[in-house]
Amino acid sequence: MALKATIYKATVNVADMDRNVFIDSSLTLARHPSETEERLMLRLLAWLMNAHERLVFTRGLSAEDEPEIWLMNDHNGIELWVELGLPEERRVKRACNRSASVVLYTYNGRAAQIWWQQNQSKLAQQENLSIRFIDDQQLKALTQLASRSMTLQATLQDGTIWLSDQQNHLELRFTDWLVNGKLI
Template identity: 40%
Template sequence: MAIISGKIIRCAELSHVVAFFPVPLFLLSQSHPSYYTSFHTAPEKTKQAHPMAKNATIYKVELSVTDMDRHYYETHNLTVAKHPSETDERLMVRVLSFALNAHEQLEFTRGLSTEDEPDLWQKSLSGEIDLWIALGMPGEKIVRQSCGKAKKVMIYCYGGSTAEMWWEKIKNSTSRFANLEVTNFSRDDTRALAELANRSMRLSVTIQDGDVMVAIDDSTLHVTPVKWKSVA
């Protein structure tokens, strides 16, 4: 509380008092320095980066997205940490997955460094997980848990016949998950993407009618995602 002109003012009312009473701010700051700091010098919010794996290789990516299907046109400057066990193929699938779902709230997680997070996620301002993106061939238990944590779950799988065998095994047990979407990239596409990987990339992704064109420097690659399961 503070006493101004003989009247007791509660802390919650001080911001209004400063606005309507001609009390010099230095008097408030001297007698109640915490009030001045609280109302006038609040620290700026900063986005904390996720801890990176030890010995991770850092990739800098300038990603320009032209998504005519979603009417999304933005450029993102990304810092991508490549886990020591991660291949160039998987790294490029991660970057492509970001491009296909690009949003200001979408971000890379700790990925291979933890079992509790997907490869990318998008959270609401209240902390709820709006989108959970996983790569590869997760087991039925992990898929079930993921669908219970997020409003929408997307799995991007790759690996040729290995991915096809995985899907044949898991598809019946996952049909009940209305918020699950599964998309496959062909082995030829992901291997071609891997050949374009470098630690400093200017990458352009254009999406139209589900077809994807990836351009890096003078190289252009057409990728055709195949949707194996759609959300209900």
């Protein structure tokens, strides 16, 4: 018998001061049996970072030709492709060719650093690609907020994310490795 996904529900309030975006949303996240809770929470954080009323979670790990999250335009074109982890360069290039903008959220400290050293020069050629890294300590703190039913408030300003639930308050910051094809 195949294992089933675990369903997480998140009620989120996002105040993105940099983009002037303010959204209240109820999200449903399906955690694939092979997915870690850290990765699930990074998916949620990626959604918060790019919050938009049409931003949706895709089939993710279950679909090779889809990102984790995407934003489609009115003509079924992909405006934003959000990827997680350490994908092969070929997959990133394909995403950049299919979407107006691609954001890759990397994690897993040492492995991510090695991956970046190996792929940096090739990926920097993609003008619509941004790569953001979150360190292990911050990801572990983020994972402490995980629960099957979450209510989260997120405020984003000047590259800092303040995230809180009823009991915890976090301040998170990604390290930008690449912004729109420019090395940082």
